[in-house]
Amino acid sequence: MSLTFFTPGPAQLYPTFEQHLKAFVENQLGSISHRSQQYRDLHKFTVDQLRTLLDVPDSHAILFLGSASEAWERILFSTVELESFHLVNGSFSKKFYDYSNALNKYAHKFEKPMGEGFTASEIEVPEYAELIATTHNETSSGVQMPVAEIHKLKQRHPEKFIAVDMVSSAPYPELDYNLVDTAFFSVQKAFGLPAGLGVWIVSERCLKKAEYIRNQYSIGAHNDLPTLWKNAQNNETPATPNVMGIYLLGKVAEDFNRIGVSNIRKETEHKAELLYKFIEQAPGFSLFVKDKAIRSQTVIVADTISLSADIIKQIKTKGMVIGSGYGANKSTQLRIANFPATSVEETERLIYELGKL
Amino acid sequence: MSLTFFTPGPAQLYPTFEQHLKAFVENQLGSISHRSQQYRDLHKFTVDQLRTLLDVPDSHAILFLGSASEAWERILFSTVELESFHLVNGSFSKKFYDYSNALNKYAHKFEKPMGEGFTASEIEVPEYAELIATTHNETSSGVQMPVAEIHKLKQRHPEKFIAVDMVSSAPYPELDYNLVDTAFFSVQKAFGLPAGLGVWIVSERCLKKAEYIRNQYSIGAHNDLPTLWKNAQNNETPATPNVMGIYLLGKVAEDFNRIGVSNIRKETEHKAELLYKFIEQAPGFSLFVKDKAIRSQTVIVADTISLSADIIKQIKTKGMVIGSGYGANKSTQLRIANFPATSVEETERLIYELGKL
Numbered sequence: 001m002s003l004t005f006f007t008p009g010p011a012q013l014y015p016t017f018e019q020h021l022k023a024f025v026e027n028q029l030g031s032i033s034h035r036s037q038q039y040r041d042l043h044k045f046t047v048d049q050l051r052t053l054l055d056v057p058d059s060h061a062i063l064f065l066g067s068a069s070e071a072w073e074r075i076l077f078s079t080v081e082l083e084s085f086h087l088v089n090g091s092f093s094k095k096f097y098d099y100s101n102a103l104n105k106y107a108h109k110f111e112k113p114m115g116e117g118f119t120a121s122e123i124e125v126p127e128y129a130e131l132i133a134t135t136h137n138e139t140s141s142g143v144q145m146p147v148a149e150i151h152k153l154k155q156r157h158p159e160k161f162i163a164v165d166m167v168s169s170a171p172y173p174e175l176d177y178n179l180v181d182t183a184f185f186s187v188q189k190a191f192g193l194p195a196g197l198g199v200w201i202v203s204e205r206c207l208k209k210a211e212y213i214r215n216q217y218s219i220g221a222h223n224d225l226p227t228l229w230k231n232a233q234n235n236e237t238p239a240t241p242n243v244m245g246i247y248l249l250g251k252v253a254e255d256f257n258r259i260g261v262s263n264i265r266k267e268t269e270h271k272a273e274l275l276y277k278f279i280e281q282a283p284g285f286s287l288f289v290k291d292k293a294i295r296s297q298t299v300i301v302a303d304t305i306s307l308s309a310d311i312i313k314q315i316k317t318k319g320m321v322i323g324s325g326y327g328a329n330k331s332t333q334l335r336i337a338n339f340p341a342t343s344v345e346e347t348e349r350l351i352y353e354l355g356k357l
Numbered sequence: 358m359s360l361t362f363f364t365p366g367p368a369q370l371y372p373t374f375e376q377h378l379k380a381f382v383e384n385q386l387g388s389i390s391h392r393s394q395q396y397r398d399l400h401k402f403t404v405d406q407l408r409t410l411l412d413v414p415d416s417h418a419i420l421f422l423g424s425a426s427e428a429w430e431r432i433l434f435s436t437v438e439l440e441s442f443h444l445v446n447g448s449f450s451k452k453f454y455d456y457s458n459a460l461n462k463y464a465h466k467f468e469k470p471m472g473e474g475f476t477a478s479e480i481e482v483p484e485y486a487e488l489i490a491t492t493h494n495e496t497s498s499g500v501q502m503p504v505a506e507i508h509k510l511k512q513r514h515p516e517k518f519i520a521v522d523m524v525s526s527a528p529y530p531e532l533d534y535n536l537v538d539t540a541f542f543s544v545q546k547a548f549g550l551p552a553g554l555g556v557w558i559v560s561e562r563c564l565k566k567a568e569y570i571r572n573q574y575s576i577g578a579h580n581d582l583p584t585l586w587k588n589a590q591n592n593e594t595p596a597t598p599n600v601m602g603i604y605l606l607g608k609v610a611e612d613f614n615r616i617g618v619s620n621i622r623k624e625t626e627h628k629a630e631l632l633y634k635f636i637e638q639a640p641g642f643s644l645f646v647k648d649k650a651i652r653s654q655t656v657i658v659a660d661t662i663s664l665s666a667d668i669i670k671q672i673k674t675k676g677m678v679i680g681s682g683y684g685a686n687k688s689t690q691l692r693i694a695n696f697p698a699t700s701v702e703e704t705e706r707l708i709y710e711l712g713k714l
Contacts, residue, residue: 005385010389031368033680034552076578098578099579102576196598220577240426244552
């Protein structure tokens with residue numbers, strides 16, 4: 001039986017995935033040299049499609065990494081000489097903070113319990129913090145930081161760098177890259193592709209800082225920003241990249257552009273509304289994130305009365321897979337991914353089956 | 358027209374690639390959670406197949422990275438507190454050395470021109486070097502360091518770590534992991550898979566050193582050895598891995614095991630002999646690597662009288678792709694990959710067509 005995955009990543013593959021994969025294989029793109037014009041054209045196609053989709057200006061490069069977690073490290077190496085500051089409200093924002101400590105930076109944090117979020121006005125950024133690390137979508141708790149709050153935070157601290165983790169929400173957040181220095185995501189979430197590729201959007205201002213830091217401290221050796229940037233000017237990567245992942249990402253981004261990103265965002269909001277309305281009303285379920293303004297549109301979290309593992313098991317017999325809670329909430333919560341790969345009809349079917357339990 | 362790739366990576370895909378890819382898609386493995394038992398079984402399968410294929414003892418973990426270049430960085434972070442030592446005879450051994458400098462280590466080197474190799478007896482290892490970095494197969498020049506010389510080098514310096522870059526030769530070299538602390542390769546070379554995955558074989562002794570260094574210096578934050586190791590004990594990875602790449606690698610390694618690694622090695626040597634014999638005798642071609650003992654079995658390099666680009670172009674009309682020289686030798690050399698994905702018959706056909714030029 002073919003399953004529909006409502007899991008927050010790896011997730012349901014985008015409906016066009018198989019056809020793009022077939023074209024990749026038929027055209028023998030797995031064998032082409034990563035120093036050939038054929039590769040450079042492929043690379044440029046993906047960058048151009050992402051640039052259109054996410055409205056990324058030429059001041060920012062779009063770079064490829066092995067995973068989004070790698071972006072945490074490369075951002076810290078590139079923008080933080082001594083001190084970083086992190087908004088922590090779940091496991092993934094916490095990991096960004098942990099990475100900074102592991103690199104022997106002085107990492108400050110403003111921490112809140114899972115399920116809570118941040119507004120710009122309440123945040124006091126430490127004076128010497130060079131980077132403000134935000135998480136647009138905390139995959140572990142289903143909390144989003146409204147884009148307007150991220151922009152406001154930067155406007156209050158224009159001299160500092162701001163980074164946006166949009167791993168499990170891109171292309172949903174409409175970021176203004178005049179205000180966002182760097183952002184990153186991975187392809188196995190809302191882009192509906194197999195894992196193994198991270199995308200790093202990063203400004204020339206970050207590059208300058210990386211070059212400055214390099215005079216004093218190591219900024220790493222592998223995929224360091226100046227080398228990545230230089231190669232990207234030529235539509236190449238320093239090491240042999242995940243050509244298949246880059247190709248598939250370009251084709252799915254093209255599909256998204258054909259639909260129009262605003263339509264994708266609207267459908268995301270529509271499906272999220274259906275799911276939240278159901279959770280609010282259905283006996284046995286309740287909303288984990290109390291404040292509507294910070295509820296994630298892409299990872300919907302519900303508290304459950306019965307064991308979530310039982311619900312997951314029953315829903316699987318109906319051909320659908322949903323995620324458990326994260327960490328300590330594993331057995332008492334469900335996480336339902338709401339990515340473009342799952343349609344309104346499939347979402348309605350999931351709600352119907354959950355309602356029958 | 359379907360092409361046969363004799364390029365040194367990305368290279369010809371292994372004949373069973375498409376069937377394994379089809380199974381991956383049909384079983385929806387691109388959507389499974391990387392924290393599920395299903396993933397752990399898949400991960401373990403690949404590790405077990407590689408362990409058998411390369412005869413890796415339990416003292417060594419088999420870990421997954423985004424690329425083999427990432428392994429350079431992680432090995433340096435893990436085994437070098439202050440000083441490393443590099444045998445440099447081409448572009449890739451040089452990059453390992455460059456990475457050490459970029460991490461602000463004190464990097465020593467013993468350098469020879471491209472086309473030359475090393476014997477253990479001529480190597481003087483600096484007293485305080487903690488790591489000896491060797492390159493089994495220098496992809497840029499077609500020089501191999503005989504395995505016996507690598508082993509001898511370690512026997513002379515048992516207290517130091519020895520690393521073996523076998524990016525473009527594994528599973529050909531029959532390394533003795535009682536003498537090799539760490540080795541690494543990528544999948545787009547002799548394993549005949551799309552790029553995007555590096556494999557890092559590393560001993561518990563390296564782990565202990567990484568834990569020791571961590572008390573003093575940063576050993577990086579992403580894919581640091583202690584975290585990778587801990588996750589590997591549970592057949593997991595710290596970040597979401599390239600599940601597709603890991604699956605395909607396990608299946609191709611299983612195919613190799615079915616054939617038997619000694620048969621694969623014998624066929625590699627047979628095909629290499631055919632190619633070298635042709636280059637030696639054919640007018641218009643000559644051997645770049647003069648010393649037979651260090652001629653690569655997997656990347657065969659020929660000097661050409663005519664422009665190599667012309668030869669490459671003509672051979673492409675016959676349905677075969679061969680590589681140009683590397684860097685400064687781009688226009689005067691050919692590099693012909695000799696990996697398991699290209700058969701004896703295909704090799705003979707290439708030789709036949711080259712002979713007709």
